Amino acid sequence: xxxxxxxxxxxxxxxxxxxxxxxxxxxxxxxxxxxxxxxxxxxxxxxxxxxxxxxxxxxxxxxxxxxxxxxxxxxxxxxxxxxxxxxxxxxxxxxxxxxxxxxxxxxxxxxxxxxxxxxxxxxxxxxxxxxxxxxxxxxxxxxxxxxxxxxxxxxxxxxxxxxxxxxxxxxxxxxxxxxxxxxxxxxxxxxxxxxxxxxxxxxxxxxxxxxxxxxxxxxxxxxxxxxxxxxxxxxxxxxxxxxxxxxxxxxxxxxxxxxxxxxxxxxxxxxxxxxxxxxxxxxxxxxxxxxxxxxxxxxxxxxxxxxxxxxxxxxxxxxxxxxxxxxxxxxxxxxxxxxxxxxxxxxxxxxxxxxxxxxxxxxxxxxxxxxxxxxxxxxxxxxxxxxxxxxxxxxxxxxxxxxxxxxxxxxxxxxxxxxxxxxxxxxxxxxxxxxxxxxxxxxxxxxxxxxxxxxxxxxxxxxxxxxxxxxxxxxxxxxxxxxxxxxxxxxxxxx
Numbered sequence: 001x002x003x004x005x006x007x008x009x010x011x012x013x014x015x016x017x018x019x020x021x022x023x024x025x026x027x028x029x030x031x032x033x034x035x036x037x038x039x040x041x042x043x044x045x046x047x048x049x050x051x052x053x054x055x056x057x058x059x060x061x062x063x064x065x066x067x068x069x070x071x072x073x074x075x076x077x078x079x080x081x082x083x084x085x086x087x088x089x090x091x092x093x094x095x096x097x098x099x100x101x102x103x104x105x106x107x108x109x110x111x112x113x114x115x116x117x118x119x120x121x122x123x124x125x126x127x128x129x130x131x132x133x134x135x136x137x138x139x140x141x142x143x144x145x146x147x148x149x150x151x152x153x154x155x156x157x158x159x160x161x162x163x164x165x166x167x168x169x170x171x172x173x174x175x176x177x178x179x180x181x182x183x184x185x186x187x188x189x190x191x192x193x194x195x196x197x198x199x200x201x202x203x204x205x206x207x208x209x210x211x212x213x214x215x216x217x218x219x220x221x222x223x224x225x226x227x228x229x230x231x232x233x234x235x236x237x238x239x240x241x242x243x244x245x246x247x248x249x250x251x252x253x254x255x256x257x258x259x260x261x262x263x264x265x266x267x268x269x270x271x272x273x274x275x276x277x278x279x280x281x282x283x284x285x286x287x288x289x290x291x292x293x294x295x296x297x298x299x300x301x302x303x304x305x306x307x308x309x310x311x312x313x314x315x316x317x318x319x320x321x322x323x324x325x326x327x328x329x330x331x332x333x334x335x336x337x338x339x340x341x342x343x344x345x346x347x348x349x350x351x352x353x354x355x356x357x358x359x360x361x362x363x364x365x366x367x368x369x370x371x372x373x374x375x376x377x378x379x380x381x382x383x384x385x386x387x388x389x390x391x392x393x394x395x396x397x398x399x400x401x402x403x404x405x406x407x408x409x410x411x412x413x414x415x416x417x418x419x420x421x422x423x424x425x426x427x428x429x430x431x432x433x434x435x436x437x438x439x440x441x442x443x444x445x446x447x448x449x450x451x452x453x454x455x456x457x458x459x460x461x462x463x464x465x466x467x468x469x470x471x472x473x474x475x476x477x478x479x480x481x482x483x484x485x486x487x488x489x490x491x492x493x494x495x
Contacts, residue, residue: 008354012362017057021359024064025366029374031065032072032084034396039069039085040329047333056355058337060363063356066326068367070269070306071115075374078107078298080393082213087269087308089208089435090277090301097293105237108375110295111302112368113239114251118303119364121255122262122310127357129314140264142450143462147471148264149444152271153436154278154478164482166429174437177202184442185449197409204439206401206414211431213397214418217390219425237375239295247299253280254303261304262311269308270439276304282481310360316341317353 011017024046031042042065050058073088078095091111098107140148153171180191181201192198239247254276261272280300281287290297312327334341339349346353401414421431448462455461462468 004350004354005358007351008358011056011355012060012359017060020057021060021064021363022366024061025068025363025370028065028068029072029370032069033075034084039066039326042069043329043333047336050337055337055339055352059352059356060359062330062333063359064363067119067309067363070309071112071367071371074111074302075108078111079104081216082393083208086205086208087273087305090273091298092212093291093432094294094297101293105375106239106295107298109237109239110247110298112371112375114247114299114302115306116364116368117251118255118258118306119309122259122307123360125259126310126313126360139467142447142454143465143468145447146444146451147462147468149440151471151475152275152440154475167433170429171433171437174434175441178438178441184446200409202413202438203410206410207417207438208435209397209401210414210417211421211435213393214414215421215425217394218418218422220390243295247295250280250296250300251303254300255307258304258307259311262308263314269305272304272308273301274436276300317345
């Protein structure tokens with residue numbers, strides 16, 4: 001095994017392999033920062049270049065893009081309130097308010113350090129805990145996935161910005177909207193009102209782009225706001241010792257959540273970031289400030305986001321089962337370049353496995369270096385006058401929406417939700433719960449239907465399975481905690 005590690009490190013630091021890894025990391029930062037161009041799409045665009053490469057070189061290039069794109073999504077989320085990747089939507093909750101306060105550099109530094117730490121911790125999990133974590137992942141079935149989604153939906157309270165009633169209305173609106181289209185089990189059309197285009201439903205990516213980015217463009221152009229005053233000195237980008245101490249616990253907490261969620265197949269970074277953000281908000285001393293611009297909120301989201309990467313690779317390498325949408329694309333990429341994911345991969349191609357293991361650490365350091373260069377110069381974007389910057393964001397949003405399925409329908413969805421998001425903001429109704437409902441609604445519905453099919457319509461199946469029952473109890477406890485907290489806050493305001 002030691003020999004494999006040595007050979008893996010030698011391969012990583014070969015000039016050609018190292019250069020391609022750098023190219024992958026750099027491409028990942030750019031892909032992540034562009035709204036609508038997801039990590040999956042980035043890997044797909046990269047595939048033609050890797051087809052004739054040595055599998056070890058190709059895997060290092062793909063891994064570099066995968067890891068760095070997770071951080072890249074935070075750049076546009078913090079600066080423009082336009083999450084570059086779906087999992088960066090939670091980062092925007094505190095990152096954008098920090099940019100409005102003139103702390104864009106600080107927010108991006110916290111995001112970068114948290115991404116680096118989450119990636120390193122997930123590397124350890126990938127290498128040393130693969131058999132254990134893979135065995136844990138096999139315990140999850142449709143009932144467990146349903147309960148996990150229900151637990152995730154209790155996060156509506158944490159992203160409601162202090163108004164639980166409006167947050168619940170927004171969340172239920174998201175759940176209603178996710179029912180539009182074709183039933184994923186029976187194949188029946190729902191809530192289309194005879195409009196054929198609505199059978200495609202509302203994919204969460206154009207919804208997210210519209211609700212966050214397009215709505216912000218409308219708001220900025222309406223108010224004709226000036227650019228924010230931001231820090232221009234490189235020294236201002238660095239976090240102080242006190243700030244480093246403040247984000248340490250959130251980073252560790254987010255990394256733990258990210259690895260666990262990443263290991264569970266078919267989950268991904270979006271669920272991990274919102275779950276970590278919600279749970280940290282409950283017990284952290286600054287919990288009541290979350291959503292108003294705190295570094296801890298950015299750190300916990302980005303550490304969870306990047307910790308998912310290593311966790312999602314565990315079932316892919318060990319079982320040949322993708323952990324999320326990105327690793328599903330990576331599964332196809334591995335097959336195309338001549339690799340067979342699964343237990344036999346460790347026997348047939350140990351050189352590739354240990355090159356990835358050794359290279360995973362190298363990728364994190366490359367991301368740290370290239371990410372630092374990006375955060376030094378990226379905040380300069382905020383100095384561009386809004387009447388120039390906002391149309392650019394609108395164009396990127398339209399291109400990103402169109403690129404999802406090469407359909408003008410998705411562009412129309414993004415523009416429509418831009419106006420919906422703008423109206424919701426005017427009514428002081430939080431947007432995040434609606435987006436959360438659209439993300440988790442189909443996930444919950446699909447897995448509930450599968451669980452009922454397997455159990456022959458036994459609704460008690462979700463209570464009979466131990467992990468599912470524990471998750472449901474946690475969801476009920478979460479709801480009770482939110483209601484009690486809301487009641488206490490209302491009582492204080494009344495007093």
